[in-house]
Amino acid sequence: MPSKTALVTGGAGFIGSHIVGRLIQEGYHVAVVDDLSAGRREQLHPEATFYQMDVADPALKDVLVKERPWVVSHHAAQSTIPASLRDPVHDARVNVLGSVNLMEACRAAGVQRVVFASSGGAIYGNPDYLPCDESHPLRPLAPYGAAKAAVEGYLATYGRSFGLRYTVLRYGNVYGPRQNPQGEAGVIAIFALAMLQGRQPVIYGSGEQERDFVYISDAVEANVLAIQRSADGVYNIGSGEGTSVNRIFTHLKGILSYREEPRYEPVRLADVLKVRLDCSRARRELAWRPTVALEEGLKHTVEYLGLIDQTR
Ligand SMILES: NC(=O)c1ccc[n+]([C@@H]2O[C@H](COP(=O)([O-])OP(=O)(O)OC[C@H]3O[C@@H](n4cnc5c(N)ncnc54)[C@H](O)[C@@H]3O)[C@@H](O)[C@H]2O)c1
Structure with a gap:
Protein backbone atom coordinates (compact mmCIF):
# COMPACT_ATOMS: atom_id res chain seq x y z
CA MET A 1 0.00 0.00 0.00
CA PRO A 2 1.55 3.35 -0.95
CA SER A 3 1.54 5.96 1.79
CA LYS A 4 -1.08 8.53 0.97
CA THR A 5 1.14 11.56 1.30
CA ALA A 6 1.37 14.01 -1.57
CA LEU A 7 3.80 16.92 -1.60
CA VAL A 8 2.80 19.96 -3.64
CA THR A 9 5.42 22.57 -4.43
CA GLY A 10 3.90 25.98 -5.13
CA GLY A 11 0.88 24.97 -3.03
CA ALA A 12 0.22 28.57 -1.94
CA GLY A 13 -0.06 29.72 -5.56
CA PHE A 14 -2.93 29.75 -8.02
CA ILE A 15 -2.90 26.24 -9.50
CA GLY A 16 -1.03 24.54 -6.65
CA SER A 17 -3.52 25.67 -3.98
CA HIS A 18 -6.43 24.19 -5.94
CA ILE A 19 -4.52 20.91 -6.33
CA VAL A 20 -3.86 20.82 -2.59
CA GLY A 21 -7.58 21.22 -1.84
CA ARG A 22 -8.53 18.52 -4.28
CA LEU A 23 -5.93 16.01 -3.03
CA ILE A 24 -7.07 16.56 0.55
CA GLN A 25 -10.63 15.83 -0.61
CA GLU A 26 -9.30 12.65 -2.19
CA GLY A 27 -7.97 11.54 1.21
CA TYR A 28 -4.29 12.44 0.87
CA HIS A 29 -2.20 13.93 3.61
CA VAL A 30 -0.68 16.93 1.82
CA ALA A 31 2.58 18.74 2.50
CA VAL A 32 3.23 22.07 0.78
CA VAL A 33 6.57 23.64 -0.07
CA ASP A 34 6.34 27.29 -1.10
CA ASP A 35 8.56 30.29 -0.45
CA LEU A 36 5.56 32.67 -0.66
CA SER A 37 7.38 34.82 -3.23
CA ALA A 38 4.18 34.91 -5.31
CA GLY A 39 1.82 32.60 -3.42
CA ARG A 40 -0.33 33.79 -0.55
CA ARG A 41 -0.53 32.51 3.00
CA GLU A 42 -4.37 32.84 2.89
CA GLN A 43 -4.40 30.32 0.06
CA LEU A 44 -2.70 27.63 2.15
CA HIS A 45 -5.07 24.83 3.08
CA PRO A 46 -5.47 24.64 6.89
CA GLU A 47 -5.04 20.85 6.84
CA ALA A 48 -1.82 20.88 4.82
CA THR A 49 1.59 20.75 6.48
CA PHE A 50 3.42 23.85 5.33
CA TYR A 51 7.15 24.30 4.75
CA GLN A 52 8.14 27.82 3.79
CA MET A 53 11.17 27.03 1.70
CA ASP A 54 12.89 27.76 -1.59
CA VAL A 55 12.76 24.73 -3.91
CA ALA A 56 16.43 25.33 -4.67
CA ASP A 57 17.39 25.00 -0.98
CA PRO A 58 19.49 21.85 -0.31
CA ALA A 59 17.41 21.35 2.89
CA LEU A 60 14.48 20.37 0.62
CA LYS A 61 15.87 16.84 0.75
CA ASP A 62 15.26 16.72 4.52
CA VAL A 63 11.62 17.69 4.00
CA LEU A 64 11.08 14.92 1.46
CA VAL A 65 12.89 12.33 3.54
CA LYS A 66 10.70 13.32 6.51
CA GLU A 67 7.38 13.39 4.61
CA ARG A 68 8.14 10.41 2.35
CA PRO A 69 5.53 11.46 -0.23
CA TRP A 70 4.24 8.92 -2.67
CA VAL A 71 3.71 11.58 -5.28
CA VAL A 72 5.17 15.05 -5.78
CA SER A 73 3.21 17.67 -7.72
CA HIS A 74 5.73 20.25 -8.84
CA HIS A 75 4.05 23.62 -9.34
CA ALA A 76 6.52 26.01 -7.70
CA ALA A 77 8.06 28.30 -10.27
CA GLN A 78 8.95 31.77 -11.30
CA SER A 79 5.76 31.76 -13.31
CA THR A 80 5.83 34.69 -15.72
CA ILE A 81 7.35 35.13 -19.16
CA PRO A 82 8.22 38.87 -18.80
CA ALA A 83 10.13 38.20 -15.55
CA SER A 84 12.09 35.44 -17.29
CA LEU A 85 13.09 37.91 -20.02
CA ARG A 86 14.17 40.53 -17.47
CA ASP A 87 16.17 38.08 -15.37
CA PRO A 88 16.85 34.74 -17.10
CA VAL A 89 19.41 33.77 -14.46
CA HIS A 90 16.87 34.03 -11.65
CA ASP A 91 14.35 32.17 -13.80
CA ALA A 92 16.83 29.34 -14.39
CA ARG A 93 17.84 29.25 -10.74
CA VAL A 94 14.27 28.69 -9.59
CA ASN A 95 12.81 26.83 -12.55
CA VAL A 96 15.74 24.66 -13.63
CA LEU A 97 18.02 24.30 -10.58
CA GLY A 98 15.05 24.27 -8.20
CA SER A 99 13.52 21.43 -10.22
CA VAL A 100 16.76 19.43 -10.37
CA ASN A 101 17.16 19.96 -6.62
CA LEU A 102 13.64 18.59 -6.19
CA MET A 103 14.42 15.55 -8.36
CA GLU A 104 17.49 14.83 -6.22
CA ALA A 105 15.31 15.06 -3.10
CA CYS A 106 12.79 12.68 -4.75
CA ARG A 107 15.60 10.23 -5.41
CA ALA A 108 16.75 10.39 -1.79
CA ALA A 109 13.20 9.90 -0.49
CA GLY A 110 12.18 7.13 -2.90
CA VAL A 111 9.32 9.15 -4.44
CA GLN A 112 7.27 7.12 -6.93
CA ARG A 113 6.03 9.85 -9.22
CA VAL A 114 6.47 13.51 -10.07
CA VAL A 115 3.78 15.49 -11.85
CA PHE A 116 5.35 18.53 -13.47
CA ALA A 117 3.57 21.72 -14.52
CA SER A 118 4.99 22.51 -17.93
CA SER A 119 3.65 24.98 -20.46
CA GLY A 120 1.87 24.21 -23.72
CA GLY A 121 1.61 27.94 -24.32
CA ALA A 122 5.33 28.66 -24.12
CA ILE A 123 7.24 25.49 -24.96
CA TYR A 124 6.39 25.19 -28.68
CA GLY A 125 7.17 28.79 -29.65
CA ASN A 126 5.38 29.87 -32.82
CA PRO A 127 3.96 26.53 -33.97
CA ASP A 128 4.45 25.04 -37.45
CA TYR A 129 0.89 23.69 -37.32
CA LEU A 130 -2.23 24.01 -35.21
CA PRO A 131 -3.45 22.50 -33.03
CA CYS A 132 -0.05 21.60 -31.62
CA ASP A 133 0.38 18.01 -30.49
CA GLU A 134 3.02 16.78 -28.05
CA SER A 135 5.36 15.76 -30.90
CA HIS A 136 5.66 19.30 -32.19
CA PRO A 137 9.29 20.55 -31.93
CA LEU A 138 10.09 22.54 -28.79
CA ARG A 139 11.21 26.03 -29.82
CA PRO A 140 10.44 28.30 -26.84
CA LEU A 141 10.85 32.04 -27.41
CA ALA A 142 11.37 33.01 -23.76
CA PRO A 143 13.75 31.72 -21.07
CA TYR A 144 10.65 30.64 -19.13
CA GLY A 145 9.80 28.13 -21.89
CA ALA A 146 13.44 27.08 -22.25
CA ALA A 147 13.46 26.24 -18.54
CA LYS A 148 10.30 24.13 -18.91
CA ALA A 149 11.90 22.25 -21.83
CA ALA A 150 15.09 21.73 -19.80
CA VAL A 151 13.17 20.30 -16.85
CA GLU A 152 11.24 17.95 -19.14
CA GLY A 153 14.65 16.76 -20.39
CA TYR A 154 15.90 16.21 -16.83
CA LEU A 155 12.76 14.25 -15.96
CA ALA A 156 13.32 11.98 -18.95
CA THR A 157 16.92 11.44 -17.84
CA TYR A 158 15.87 10.73 -14.23
CA GLY A 159 13.31 8.30 -15.62
CA ARG A 160 15.86 6.45 -17.73
CA SER A 161 18.72 6.37 -15.25
CA PHE A 162 17.10 6.43 -11.80
CA GLY A 163 13.67 4.96 -12.49
CA LEU A 164 11.78 8.12 -11.45
CA ARG A 165 8.28 8.00 -12.94
CA TYR A 166 6.74 11.21 -14.08
CA THR A 167 3.85 12.92 -15.81
CA VAL A 168 4.36 16.19 -17.65
CA LEU A 169 1.26 18.35 -18.03
CA ARG A 170 1.72 21.04 -20.66
CA TYR A 171 -1.00 23.49 -19.68
CA GLY A 172 -2.53 26.07 -21.96
CA ASN A 173 -3.44 29.37 -20.28
CA VAL A 174 -5.01 28.29 -17.01
CA ASP A 212 -5.70 28.17 -25.45
CA PHE A 213 -7.59 28.96 -22.24
CA VAL A 214 -8.38 26.16 -19.81
CA TYR A 215 -10.36 26.55 -16.59
CA ILE A 216 -8.68 25.75 -13.28
CA SER A 217 -10.95 22.84 -12.27
CA ASP A 218 -10.17 21.11 -15.58
CA ALA A 219 -6.42 21.57 -15.02
CA VAL A 220 -6.78 20.15 -11.50
CA GLU A 221 -8.72 17.16 -12.81
CA ALA A 222 -5.86 16.36 -15.19
CA ASN A 223 -3.52 16.20 -12.18
CA VAL A 224 -5.82 13.86 -10.27
CA LEU A 225 -6.28 11.57 -13.27
CA ALA A 226 -2.53 11.49 -13.95
CA ILE A 227 -1.94 10.36 -10.36
CA GLN A 228 -4.82 7.87 -10.23
CA ARG A 229 -3.90 6.29 -13.55
CA SER A 230 -0.13 6.33 -12.94
CA ALA A 231 0.19 7.92 -16.36
CA ASP A 232 3.75 8.10 -17.66
CA GLY A 233 4.33 10.67 -20.33
CA VAL A 234 3.68 14.14 -21.66
CA TYR A 235 0.19 15.57 -22.08
CA ASN A 236 -1.19 18.80 -23.49
CA ILE A 237 -3.93 20.16 -21.27
CA GLY A 238 -6.04 22.82 -22.93
CA SER A 239 -9.41 23.48 -24.49
CA GLY A 240 -8.17 22.76 -28.01
N1 LIG B 1 -1.15 29.72 -14.90
C1 LIG B 1 -0.90 29.24 -16.10
O1 LIG B 1 -1.59 29.56 -17.08
C2 LIG B 1 0.23 28.26 -16.32
C3 LIG B 1 0.43 27.75 -17.61
C4 LIG B 1 1.46 26.83 -17.83
C5 LIG B 1 2.25 26.43 -16.77
N2 LIG B 1 2.05 26.96 -15.53
C6 LIG B 1 2.93 26.50 -14.46
O2 LIG B 1 2.13 26.03 -13.39
C7 LIG B 1 2.79 26.28 -12.15
C8 LIG B 1 1.90 27.09 -11.24
O3 LIG B 1 1.61 28.34 -11.87
P1 LIG B 1 0.60 29.40 -11.23
O4 LIG B 1 -0.09 30.05 -12.34
O5 LIG B 1 -0.16 28.75 -10.14
O6 LIG B 1 1.64 30.46 -10.65
P2 LIG B 1 1.80 31.08 -9.20
O7 LIG B 1 2.85 32.13 -9.32
O8 LIG B 1 0.47 31.46 -8.64
O9 LIG B 1 2.35 29.86 -8.35
C9 LIG B 1 3.72 29.55 -8.24
C10 LIG B 1 4.01 29.30 -6.76
O10 LIG B 1 5.39 28.95 -6.64
C11 LIG B 1 5.92 29.64 -5.52
N3 LIG B 1 7.36 29.81 -5.74
C12 LIG B 1 7.98 30.64 -6.62
N4 LIG B 1 9.31 30.52 -6.51
C13 LIG B 1 9.54 29.58 -5.55
C14 LIG B 1 10.72 29.01 -4.99
N5 LIG B 1 11.94 29.39 -5.40
N6 LIG B 1 10.57 28.09 -4.02
C15 LIG B 1 9.35 27.72 -3.59
N7 LIG B 1 8.20 28.22 -4.08
C16 LIG B 1 8.30 29.14 -5.06
C17 LIG B 1 5.19 30.96 -5.47
O11 LIG B 1 5.23 31.57 -4.19
C18 LIG B 1 3.79 30.53 -5.89
O12 LIG B 1 3.01 30.17 -4.76
C19 LIG B 1 4.10 26.99 -12.52
O13 LIG B 1 5.10 26.01 -12.67
C20 LIG B 1 3.79 27.60 -13.88
O14 LIG B 1 4.96 27.80 -14.64
C21 LIG B 1 1.06 27.86 -15.29
Whole structure:
Protein backbone atom coordinates (compact mmCIF):
# COMPACT_ATOMS: atom_id res chain seq x y z
CA MET A 1 0.00 0.00 0.00
CA PRO A 2 1.55 3.35 -0.95
CA SER A 3 1.54 5.96 1.79
CA LYS A 4 -1.08 8.53 0.97
CA THR A 5 1.14 11.56 1.30
CA ALA A 6 1.37 14.01 -1.57
CA LEU A 7 3.80 16.92 -1.60
CA VAL A 8 2.80 19.96 -3.64
CA THR A 9 5.42 22.57 -4.43
CA GLY A 10 3.90 25.98 -5.13
CA GLY A 11 0.88 24.97 -3.03
CA ALA A 12 0.22 28.57 -1.94
CA GLY A 13 -0.06 29.72 -5.56
CA PHE A 14 -2.93 29.75 -8.02
CA ILE A 15 -2.90 26.24 -9.50
CA GLY A 16 -1.03 24.54 -6.65
CA SER A 17 -3.52 25.67 -3.98
CA HIS A 18 -6.43 24.19 -5.94
CA ILE A 19 -4.52 20.91 -6.33
CA VAL A 20 -3.86 20.82 -2.59
CA GLY A 21 -7.58 21.22 -1.84
CA ARG A 22 -8.53 18.52 -4.28
CA LEU A 23 -5.93 16.01 -3.03
CA ILE A 24 -7.07 16.56 0.55
CA GLN A 25 -10.63 15.83 -0.61
CA GLU A 26 -9.30 12.65 -2.19
CA GLY A 27 -7.97 11.54 1.21
CA TYR A 28 -4.29 12.44 0.87
CA HIS A 29 -2.20 13.93 3.61
CA VAL A 30 -0.68 16.93 1.82
CA ALA A 31 2.58 18.74 2.50
CA VAL A 32 3.23 22.07 0.78
CA VAL A 33 6.57 23.64 -0.07
CA ASP A 34 6.34 27.29 -1.10
CA ASP A 35 8.56 30.29 -0.45
CA LEU A 36 5.56 32.67 -0.66
CA SER A 37 7.38 34.82 -3.23
CA ALA A 38 4.18 34.91 -5.31
CA GLY A 39 1.82 32.60 -3.42
CA ARG A 40 -0.33 33.79 -0.55
CA ARG A 41 -0.53 32.51 3.00
CA GLU A 42 -4.37 32.84 2.89
CA GLN A 43 -4.40 30.32 0.06
CA LEU A 44 -2.70 27.63 2.15
CA HIS A 45 -5.07 24.83 3.08
CA PRO A 46 -5.47 24.64 6.89
CA GLU A 47 -5.04 20.85 6.84
CA ALA A 48 -1.82 20.88 4.82
CA THR A 49 1.59 20.75 6.48
CA PHE A 50 3.42 23.85 5.33
CA TYR A 51 7.15 24.30 4.75
CA GLN A 52 8.14 27.82 3.79
CA MET A 53 11.17 27.03 1.70
CA ASP A 54 12.89 27.76 -1.59
CA VAL A 55 12.76 24.73 -3.91
CA ALA A 56 16.43 25.33 -4.67
CA ASP A 57 17.39 25.00 -0.98
CA PRO A 58 19.49 21.85 -0.31
CA ALA A 59 17.41 21.35 2.89
CA LEU A 60 14.48 20.37 0.62
CA LYS A 61 15.87 16.84 0.75
CA ASP A 62 15.26 16.72 4.52
CA VAL A 63 11.62 17.69 4.00
CA LEU A 64 11.08 14.92 1.46
CA VAL A 65 12.89 12.33 3.54
CA LYS A 66 10.70 13.32 6.51
CA GLU A 67 7.38 13.39 4.61
CA ARG A 68 8.14 10.41 2.35
CA PRO A 69 5.53 11.46 -0.23
CA TRP A 70 4.24 8.92 -2.67
CA VAL A 71 3.71 11.58 -5.28
CA VAL A 72 5.17 15.05 -5.78
CA SER A 73 3.21 17.67 -7.72
CA HIS A 74 5.73 20.25 -8.84
CA HIS A 75 4.05 23.62 -9.34
CA ALA A 76 6.52 26.01 -7.70
CA ALA A 77 8.06 28.30 -10.27
CA GLN A 78 8.95 31.77 -11.30
CA SER A 79 5.76 31.76 -13.31
CA THR A 80 5.83 34.69 -15.72
CA ILE A 81 7.35 35.13 -19.16
CA PRO A 82 8.22 38.87 -18.80
CA ALA A 83 10.13 38.20 -15.55
CA SER A 84 12.09 35.44 -17.29
CA LEU A 85 13.09 37.91 -20.02
CA ARG A 86 14.17 40.53 -17.47
CA ASP A 87 16.17 38.08 -15.37
CA PRO A 88 16.85 34.74 -17.10
CA VAL A 89 19.41 33.77 -14.46
CA HIS A 90 16.87 34.03 -11.65
CA ASP A 91 14.35 32.17 -13.80
CA ALA A 92 16.83 29.34 -14.39
CA ARG A 93 17.84 29.25 -10.74
CA VAL A 94 14.27 28.69 -9.59
CA ASN A 95 12.81 26.83 -12.55
CA VAL A 96 15.74 24.66 -13.63
CA LEU A 97 18.02 24.30 -10.58
CA GLY A 98 15.05 24.27 -8.20
CA SER A 99 13.52 21.43 -10.22
CA VAL A 100 16.76 19.43 -10.37
CA ASN A 101 17.16 19.96 -6.62
CA LEU A 102 13.64 18.59 -6.19
CA MET A 103 14.42 15.55 -8.36
CA GLU A 104 17.49 14.83 -6.22
CA ALA A 105 15.31 15.06 -3.10
CA CYS A 106 12.79 12.68 -4.75
CA ARG A 107 15.60 10.23 -5.41
CA ALA A 108 16.75 10.39 -1.79
CA ALA A 109 13.20 9.90 -0.49
CA GLY A 110 12.18 7.13 -2.90
CA VAL A 111 9.32 9.15 -4.44
CA GLN A 112 7.27 7.12 -6.93
CA ARG A 113 6.03 9.85 -9.22
CA VAL A 114 6.47 13.51 -10.07
CA VAL A 115 3.78 15.49 -11.85
CA PHE A 116 5.35 18.53 -13.47
CA ALA A 117 3.57 21.72 -14.52
CA SER A 118 4.99 22.51 -17.93
CA SER A 119 3.65 24.98 -20.46
CA GLY A 120 1.87 24.21 -23.72
CA GLY A 121 1.61 27.94 -24.32
CA ALA A 122 5.33 28.66 -24.12
CA ILE A 123 7.24 25.49 -24.96
CA TYR A 124 6.39 25.19 -28.68
CA GLY A 125 7.17 28.79 -29.65
CA ASN A 126 5.38 29.87 -32.82
CA PRO A 127 3.96 26.53 -33.97
CA ASP A 128 4.45 25.04 -37.45
CA TYR A 129 0.89 23.69 -37.32
CA LEU A 130 -2.23 24.01 -35.21
CA PRO A 131 -3.45 22.50 -33.03
CA CYS A 132 -0.05 21.60 -31.62
CA ASP A 133 0.38 18.01 -30.49
CA GLU A 134 3.02 16.78 -28.05
CA SER A 135 5.36 15.76 -30.90
CA HIS A 136 5.66 19.30 -32.19
CA PRO A 137 9.29 20.55 -31.93
CA LEU A 138 10.09 22.54 -28.79
CA ARG A 139 11.21 26.03 -29.82
CA PRO A 140 10.44 28.30 -26.84
CA LEU A 141 10.85 32.04 -27.41
CA ALA A 142 11.37 33.01 -23.76
CA PRO A 143 13.75 31.72 -21.07
CA TYR A 144 10.65 30.64 -19.13
CA GLY A 145 9.80 28.13 -21.89
CA ALA A 146 13.44 27.08 -22.25
CA ALA A 147 13.46 26.24 -18.54
CA LYS A 148 10.30 24.13 -18.91
CA ALA A 149 11.90 22.25 -21.83
CA ALA A 150 15.09 21.73 -19.80
CA VAL A 151 13.17 20.30 -16.85
CA GLU A 152 11.24 17.95 -19.14
CA GLY A 153 14.65 16.76 -20.39
CA TYR A 154 15.90 16.21 -16.83
CA LEU A 155 12.76 14.25 -15.96
CA ALA A 156 13.32 11.98 -18.95
CA THR A 157 16.92 11.44 -17.84
CA TYR A 158 15.87 10.73 -14.23
CA GLY A 159 13.31 8.30 -15.62
CA ARG A 160 15.86 6.45 -17.73
CA SER A 161 18.72 6.37 -15.25
CA PHE A 162 17.10 6.43 -11.80
CA GLY A 163 13.67 4.96 -12.49
CA LEU A 164 11.78 8.12 -11.45
CA ARG A 165 8.28 8.00 -12.94
CA TYR A 166 6.74 11.21 -14.08
CA THR A 167 3.85 12.92 -15.81
CA VAL A 168 4.36 16.19 -17.65
CA LEU A 169 1.26 18.35 -18.03
CA ARG A 170 1.72 21.04 -20.66
CA TYR A 171 -1.00 23.49 -19.68
CA GLY A 172 -2.53 26.07 -21.96
CA ASN A 173 -3.44 29.37 -20.28
CA VAL A 174 -5.01 28.29 -17.01
CA TYR A 175 -7.45 30.80 -15.54
CA GLY A 176 -9.93 31.04 -12.69
CA PRO A 177 -10.30 32.05 -9.04
CA ARG A 178 -7.08 32.78 -7.10
CA GLN A 179 -5.07 33.75 -10.16
CA ASN A 180 -3.18 36.90 -9.22
CA PRO A 181 -4.91 39.81 -11.02
CA GLN A 182 -2.03 42.14 -10.24
CA GLY A 183 0.68 40.08 -11.86
CA GLU A 184 2.07 40.05 -15.38
CA ALA A 185 0.52 36.76 -16.40
CA GLY A 186 -3.13 35.81 -16.49
CA VAL A 187 -4.79 38.12 -18.97
CA ILE A 188 -8.31 37.19 -17.82
CA ALA A 189 -7.74 38.05 -14.17
CA ILE A 190 -5.85 41.21 -15.11
CA PHE A 191 -8.54 42.48 -17.51
CA ALA A 192 -11.41 41.58 -15.18
CA LEU A 193 -9.91 43.37 -12.18
CA ALA A 194 -9.09 46.44 -14.28
CA MET A 195 -12.70 46.59 -15.52
CA LEU A 196 -14.10 46.08 -12.02
CA GLN A 197 -11.99 48.98 -10.80
CA GLY A 198 -12.91 51.21 -13.77
CA ARG A 199 -9.38 51.12 -15.19
CA GLN A 200 -8.61 50.63 -18.87
CA PRO A 201 -7.12 47.22 -19.72
CA VAL A 202 -3.94 47.24 -21.80
CA ILE A 203 -3.60 44.97 -24.83
CA TYR A 204 -0.06 44.40 -26.10
CA GLY A 205 0.07 44.19 -29.90
CA SER A 206 -3.02 43.87 -32.09
CA GLY A 207 -4.91 41.67 -29.62
CA GLU A 208 -5.31 39.09 -32.38
CA GLN A 209 -2.79 36.78 -30.70
CA GLU A 210 -4.57 33.55 -29.74
CA ARG A 211 -4.20 31.44 -26.63
CA ASP A 212 -5.70 28.17 -25.45
CA PHE A 213 -7.59 28.96 -22.24
CA VAL A 214 -8.38 26.16 -19.81
CA TYR A 215 -10.36 26.55 -16.59
CA ILE A 216 -8.68 25.75 -13.28
CA SER A 217 -10.95 22.84 -12.27
CA ASP A 218 -10.17 21.11 -15.58
CA ALA A 219 -6.42 21.57 -15.02
CA VAL A 220 -6.78 20.15 -11.50
CA GLU A 221 -8.72 17.16 -12.81
CA ALA A 222 -5.86 16.36 -15.19
CA ASN A 223 -3.52 16.20 -12.18
CA VAL A 224 -5.82 13.86 -10.27
CA LEU A 225 -6.28 11.57 -13.27
CA ALA A 226 -2.53 11.49 -13.95
CA ILE A 227 -1.94 10.36 -10.36
CA GLN A 228 -4.82 7.87 -10.23
CA ARG A 229 -3.90 6.29 -13.55
CA SER A 230 -0.13 6.33 -12.94
CA ALA A 231 0.19 7.92 -16.36
CA ASP A 232 3.75 8.10 -17.66
CA GLY A 233 4.33 10.67 -20.33
CA VAL A 234 3.68 14.14 -21.66
CA TYR A 235 0.19 15.57 -22.08
CA ASN A 236 -1.19 18.80 -23.49
CA ILE A 237 -3.93 20.16 -21.27
CA GLY A 238 -6.04 22.82 -22.93
CA SER A 239 -9.41 23.48 -24.49
CA GLY A 240 -8.17 22.76 -28.01
CA GLU A 241 -9.50 26.14 -29.08
CA GLY A 242 -7.69 29.36 -29.82
CA THR A 243 -9.23 32.53 -28.39
CA SER A 244 -7.84 35.96 -29.18
CA VAL A 245 -7.03 38.48 -26.48
CA ASN A 246 -9.50 40.88 -28.18
CA ARG A 247 -12.18 38.23 -27.83
CA ILE A 248 -11.43 37.82 -24.13
CA PHE A 249 -11.75 41.59 -23.76
CA THR A 250 -15.14 41.56 -25.53
CA HIS A 251 -16.48 38.66 -23.46
CA LEU A 252 -15.49 40.30 -20.19
CA LYS A 253 -16.81 43.66 -21.35
CA GLY A 254 -20.20 42.00 -21.90
CA ILE A 255 -20.21 40.19 -18.54
CA LEU A 256 -19.21 43.32 -16.62
CA SER A 257 -21.11 45.88 -18.75
CA TYR A 258 -17.84 47.75 -19.10
CA ARG A 259 -18.01 50.77 -21.40
CA GLU A 260 -14.45 51.73 -22.32
CA GLU A 261 -12.23 50.41 -25.10
CA PRO A 262 -8.84 48.83 -24.36
CA ARG A 263 -5.58 50.73 -24.66
CA TYR A 264 -3.22 49.20 -27.23
CA GLU A 265 0.52 49.17 -26.57
CA PRO A 266 3.44 47.69 -28.55
CA VAL A 267 3.71 43.93 -28.72
CA ARG A 268 5.78 42.33 -25.98
CA LEU A 269 9.03 40.54 -26.66
CA ALA A 270 8.72 36.76 -27.19
CA ASP A 271 4.92 36.87 -27.44
CA VAL A 272 3.72 33.75 -29.26
CA LEU A 273 1.38 34.67 -32.12
CA LYS A 274 -1.13 31.83 -32.02
CA VAL A 275 -1.24 28.59 -30.12
CA ARG A 276 -3.87 25.98 -29.46
CA LEU A 277 -3.31 22.49 -28.18
CA ASP A 278 -4.24 19.08 -29.49
CA CYS A 279 -5.30 17.29 -26.30
CA SER A 280 -6.32 13.98 -27.83
CA ARG A 281 -3.57 12.08 -25.99
CA ALA A 282 -4.96 13.22 -22.61
CA ARG A 283 -8.43 12.30 -23.83
CA ARG A 284 -7.29 8.81 -24.83
CA GLU A 285 -4.89 7.92 -22.04
CA LEU A 286 -6.19 9.90 -19.05
CA ALA A 287 -9.89 9.96 -20.02
CA TRP A 288 -9.54 13.71 -19.47
CA ARG A 289 -11.50 16.35 -21.27
CA PRO A 290 -12.19 20.01 -20.58
CA THR A 291 -15.68 20.46 -19.14
CA VAL A 292 -15.96 24.18 -18.37
CA ALA A 293 -16.80 26.37 -21.35
CA LEU A 294 -15.03 29.72 -21.63
CA GLU A 295 -18.19 31.80 -20.98
CA GLU A 296 -18.91 29.87 -17.79
CA GLY A 297 -15.31 29.98 -16.57
CA LEU A 298 -15.16 33.72 -17.19
CA LYS A 299 -18.30 34.25 -15.12
CA HIS A 300 -16.89 32.25 -12.17
CA THR A 301 -13.65 34.22 -12.37
CA VAL A 302 -15.43 37.58 -12.46
CA GLU A 303 -17.66 36.59 -9.50
CA TYR A 304 -14.60 35.65 -7.48
CA LEU A 305 -12.72 38.83 -8.34
CA GLY A 306 -15.80 40.94 -7.58
CA LEU A 307 -15.99 39.46 -4.07
CA ILE A 308 -12.26 39.88 -3.46
CA ASP A 309 -12.32 43.44 -4.75
CA GLN A 310 -15.12 44.41 -2.35
CA THR A 311 -13.06 43.20 0.62
CA ARG A 312 -9.99 45.27 -0.30
N1 LIG B 1 -1.15 29.72 -14.90
C1 LIG B 1 -0.90 29.24 -16.10
O1 LIG B 1 -1.59 29.56 -17.08
C2 LIG B 1 0.23 28.26 -16.32
C3 LIG B 1 0.43 27.75 -17.61
C4 LIG B 1 1.46 26.83 -17.83
C5 LIG B 1 2.25 26.43 -16.77
N2 LIG B 1 2.05 26.96 -15.53
C6 LIG B 1 2.93 26.50 -14.46
O2 LIG B 1 2.13 26.03 -13.39
C7 LIG B 1 2.79 26.28 -12.15
C8 LIG B 1 1.90 27.09 -11.24
O3 LIG B 1 1.61 28.34 -11.87
P1 LIG B 1 0.60 29.40 -11.23
O4 LIG B 1 -0.09 30.05 -12.34
O5 LIG B 1 -0.16 28.75 -10.14
O6 LIG B 1 1.64 30.46 -10.65
P2 LIG B 1 1.80 31.08 -9.20
O7 LIG B 1 2.85 32.13 -9.32
O8 LIG B 1 0.47 31.46 -8.64
O9 LIG B 1 2.35 29.86 -8.35
C9 LIG B 1 3.72 29.55 -8.24
C10 LIG B 1 4.01 29.30 -6.76
O10 LIG B 1 5.39 28.95 -6.64
C11 LIG B 1 5.92 29.64 -5.52
N3 LIG B 1 7.36 29.81 -5.74
C12 LIG B 1 7.98 30.64 -6.62
N4 LIG B 1 9.31 30.52 -6.51
C13 LIG B 1 9.54 29.58 -5.55
C14 LIG B 1 10.72 29.01 -4.99
N5 LIG B 1 11.94 29.39 -5.40
N6 LIG B 1 10.57 28.09 -4.02
C15 LIG B 1 9.35 27.72 -3.59
N7 LIG B 1 8.20 28.22 -4.08
C16 LIG B 1 8.30 29.14 -5.06
C17 LIG B 1 5.19 30.96 -5.47
O11 LIG B 1 5.23 31.57 -4.19
C18 LIG B 1 3.79 30.53 -5.89
O12 LIG B 1 3.01 30.17 -4.76
C19 LIG B 1 4.10 26.99 -12.52
O13 LIG B 1 5.10 26.01 -12.67
C20 LIG B 1 3.79 27.60 -13.88
O14 LIG B 1 4.96 27.80 -14.64
C21 LIG B 1 1.06 27.86 -15.29
